[in-house]
Amino acid sequence: MNKKDYIKLLNVVDERYIEEADPGVSAEPVAIKPRPTKARRKKSAIKYAAIAAAVALCVTAGGLGLFLPIDYLPDVSMYADSEYYSLIEKLNAYTYNGPEYKNNFQKILAAISGLGSGGSVDKDDAQGPAGGGMGTDDEGSASPDGSGGGQGESYEEITDNQTEGVIEGDLIKRSDEYVYYLDGSALKVFGIGGENSQMVGEFVFNTENYFNCTAQEFYLSEDCATVTAVMTYYDKECGTCTSLIALDVTDPEDIRESGRVTVTGSYASSRVKDGKLLLATNYNIYAHDIDYSDPSTFVPQIDAGDGMQPLPSEDIVSPEVLTSSRFTVVTQYDATSLESQGAAAYVSYSADFYASSERLYFTRSFSEKNESGNLVRSTTMTEISCLNYGGDELVGEGSVIIEGSVHDRYSMDEYEGILRVFATTSWSEYKDNETYYSFGISNANVSLYCIDISDFSVVASVENFAPYGESVQSARFDGDTAYVCTAIELSDPVFFFDLSDLDNITYKHTGTIEGFSTSLIDFGEGFSVGIGVGSYGYLKIEAYVEDGDNVAPICSYEADAYYSENxxxxxxxxxxxxxxxxxxxxxxxxxxxxxxxxxxxxxxxxxxxxxxxxxxxxxxxxxxxxxxxxxxxxxxxxxxxxxx
Amino acid sequence: MLDSQIIELYFARDESAIVRTDEKYGRYCRAVAGRILSDRKDAEECVNDAYVGVWNAIPPKRPRNFKLFVGIITRNIALDRFDYNRAKKRGDGAEAAIDEFASTLSDGGMPCDDVLALREIINDFLASLDSRTRIIFMRRYWYMCTVEEIAAGFKLTSANVRVILHRTRRRFAARLKKEGLMR
Structure with missing residues (x-):
């Protein structure tokens, strides 16, 4: 038994004692510089002597160019003929790590003091991959286009789409005759016949040749002749890929694949509007792997049946300055034929997006740090980028940065030229420098921002309206009204906002009630229904209605049960x-x-x-x-x- | 995002669960690992390994306290890596804490393998301490805080903290021996 095994005895300690002792919860630890030991004093003496020697060297070196700035930005001019040269320049600037030292003097000084202190801070070789794989999630791609086909079936929308007319993918779709359900890697078709209903057809996607192959969701065309499924898998050569697979379902007993297109990257989300399928995938550029002579190392690839080809440069929209090597790539296709409609865009990485009837909004969170003395205040910020997809091409319309983070797509809504956003504003403070590993304090609240999308300016806001420490749990907009549920853990104010006059935004709330809602549903006729957890952390479904100066809960259903927040x-x-x-x-x-x-x-x-x-x-x-x-x-x- | 929501992402095998975990508890985990491993890069790798551990553990596990669940995994991985560091003569942040803890206990022999009994006795021992002593003990041997940090947090002198730690370690070892948990 070695020494560390003794200390592992404390693995069995109750969580309450671990939590109680958390230096970030109770008394704040303070970085104390220990009184130097003899050995340390000796080291320090060596260090100071070395520094003194370095200073002397500096003086004697005089004009040897020690103070000339170092600039090693790699030259990429040899790729000037590349159609991707504009992107190459941006990537080069972004992936370049910058010199470790501003000039040779700093470099020498650091080397000398490193000798004295007996170690070095391994600043390391660079950029590295920008994050691992990213999550797939919600939404889907889909269908309608209204042209003939089918067996006279009529399409019935059953997915509760966030925006009317903008269809989301799902695991279930239906016509007046059949229900289509994506069960694992099989699309199953069930006849609608009451108690006599049964499965009438099935199509099993080929997953054997791929690693980690997952059917995500699908769309059914308006003529009920085509199912378009989204599938992700890992390919040894291309990495994570997302495929759109079209299936001819005119005969449910004989479903056949009718088309396929693949794009490199993991699935983020999709929508179908007016027969146009918008697919958002997340693509990582691995700095170590970049070879600017080979576009496949930094440009997403599309395989429409003729092998993987990099996206044409003219289809790539990218911001002036790259802030991440993870991108969300949006591609457009005909929803049933899967013919590429030649538009693509790079926007900041986003796990999901909100689609209004004409625009896509992507969010990217980042931290903004402000230092005051040795105290660092880190504030969560979010950049919301907008792409207009109403025309033939995707057009970047602009972006805005707000304080806070956006919980999910239901926290955003575009209405009469104004984007309304609920955000959890959060910040933390901690002591910097040697206390990198110290435990700080953090705080949260909730704000509402109204953004004029003609110039992406914030034209109205209600900041920090929730109780101290609360964050957004769920939100729902309905015209010029909005509901938002905030909570710390198990207390739950539901706020009702009147947004009819942006110069005079008013709100009221339920007061604190037990539990909180993870989804809020506008249920029509002034009712809102929250699905969430109750006082013991189990399922609670509660209905609310606006009532004079309050939002009143009407009734609830509770069960000793877990549920999905999807x-x-x-x-x-x-x-x-x-x-x-x-x-x-x-x-x-x-x-x-x-x-x-x-x-x-x-x-x-x-x-x-x-x-x-x-x-x-x-x-x-x-x-x-x-x-x-x-x-x-x-x-x-x-x-x-x-x-x- | 609430812990329950993050756990739900793990159950849905949604890779964004790791991003959310890092957003919420990344700094906590780096603090836990960083106090054991003095090298920032090692600590960062350790935290990443911990996330993989969490990903593999959930499901089927559904931790009651997600923060501590992640923290415990991080601590274990950091301790495992600590040996490697020491072999390379690097990292001494937690060495003193581990040494003093082990040296007191090893006097009484080796702990037995009865995890259930150990759990019961160790927690009973902690419950018997006054809260200040318990926190000092846990900060030193669970969180690997330095004596100086602990002293500053309680407005005590370092010597005072060392005495408290020494007495508590001895009581701890004596209790394990008395209960027949050292062999």
Whole structure:
């Protein structure tokens, strides 16, 4: 047993004692320079002697150019003929790490003092890859285009899209005859026939030849003849790739692949509007791998059936100055034929985006540090970049930087030329220099910003309106009103904002109530429904309504259960007052815990209409109500319940 | 983002979970690793390894306290790496803490392998301490704070803290021996 094994005994210590002793929670640790030991004093003496020698050297060296600035920015002029030269110049400037020392004097001095102190700060060889893989997520790509085909089926939209007319991908889509469900790597087609419903067709994506192959979501064309699925996988040569795969589903019993296009990068999100599919992928440039003579090392590739080709330079829009080597790349395709529509854009890395009817908004968070003495204040900032996709090409319209971070796409909304954004403003303070590893303090609050998209200026704001320490948990805009739920852990004010007059923004709130909502749903007729957690951290669904000077909770449904926070896993049917979702209910045993519930909200109370076992992760369970029956889909599971 | 939301991202196998973890607890983890490994680059690698560990652990695990869950993994990896550093004659930040802790305990033999019993007795021992002593003990041997840092936090002298630590270590070793947990 060695010494470190003794200290590992403390691995069994209760979390409460670890937390209690956290130097960042209780008494603030202070960086103390220990009184030098004899050995240290000796080292210091050597150090100072070395520095003195260096100074003497400096004096004698005189005009030897010690103070001339060092500038090693690599010359890339040999690539001036490259169609990507503009991008090469920007990448060169960004990936260049800068000289370690401003001039030769500093370099020599550092070397000498390094000898004296017996070590060096390994400033290291450079840039390195900009982050690992990035998450795939929500949204999808899709469909409609209205041209003939199909079997006379008609398309029925069931995904609760954030923006009307801008379709989001999902694991479930339907026509008036069939429900299409993406179950793992298989697209399954079920006939709509009440209790007699059954699977009528299936298409299994080939995942054997790829590593980490995942079918993300899909779209169904408006004529119900084509399914366009989004799939991601890892390829040894190209890295992470995202494929759009078109399937001919005119005959559900004989589904065939009809087209495919692949772009390098991981899937971020997608939308379909007016037959145009916008695909956002995240692409990393690995500084060590860049070879400017080989565009494949720094330009995303597209394979439309003729091998991987770098995006044409004229399709690349990039900011004047690159601030990251991770990019979100937006490409446009015909939603059914997958023909490239030749537009692409580099924007700052963004895990997701918000799509209004004509614009895409991407967010990039970063920290801004201000030093005062040895105290560093780090503030979270967000750059929101805008691309207009309404025309034939993607056009960068501008960007704005706000304080805070944007929780998700539902925290943004464009309305009558104004982008409204809820942001969690957060900052932390800590002592710098030798206390790099010290524990600081941090704080948070919530602000609303209204941005005029004609010039990207903030024209109105309500800053830090929430209680101390709160952050945005969920938000929802509806015309000139907005709901936002903030919380620290388990206290939950829901705010209602009246945005009809930006010179006089008013708001009211519920006051503190137990739990908080992770999703807020505008349920129509002035009602808002929050799906979140209650006092014990389990599922709580609560309805709110504006009531005079307050926002009043009307009723709630609680269960001893976990749920998914993936908004698309909820079935929202405002017309029939239905809310469905998959849950893991701990009041049941074993396999019975995985369930699907359907609630009816009548304006006064929630009534549980369905509560049945359903297999699968809650995030992939889906349900849909059709003509008196509720259809539920899970991993290898399918159920139908008649609704009275 | 709340811990529960980050954990949900791990369950959804969403790689942004790691980004969110780093945003929220990156500095905490670097602090934990940095006090054990004096080299910043090593600490950074250690934190990255810890994130991989978290990714592999969730699911199936659903930690109650996510921050400490990440912190404990980070600490273990840093301790594992600490040997390597020492072999290379680098890094002495936590060495004194590890040495003094081990030297007191090794006098009584080696701890037994009964993890459940160790858990019960160690936590019972900590519960028996007054809160100031407990925090001092944990800061020194869990967080690897220096004696000077601890002293400054409690407005004590370094000598005073050393005495408290020494007495507590001896009580700790005696308790383990008394309970038959040293062999």
């Amino acid at each position: 908004y698309k896993s909820y079935y929202i049917d405002r017309e029939n007052g239905l809310i469905g979702l998959g849950i893991t209910d701990y009041s049941y045993e074993g396999n019975e815990r995985g369930r699907y519930i359907l609630l009816h909200f009548d304006g006064y109370k929630f009534t549980e209409l369905v509560n049945v076992p359903l297999v699968g992760e809650n995030s992939v369970k889906r349900g849909v109500y059709v003509d008196g029956y509720f259809y539920m889909f899970g991993t290898g599971d399918f159920r139908v319940v008649k609704i009275a």
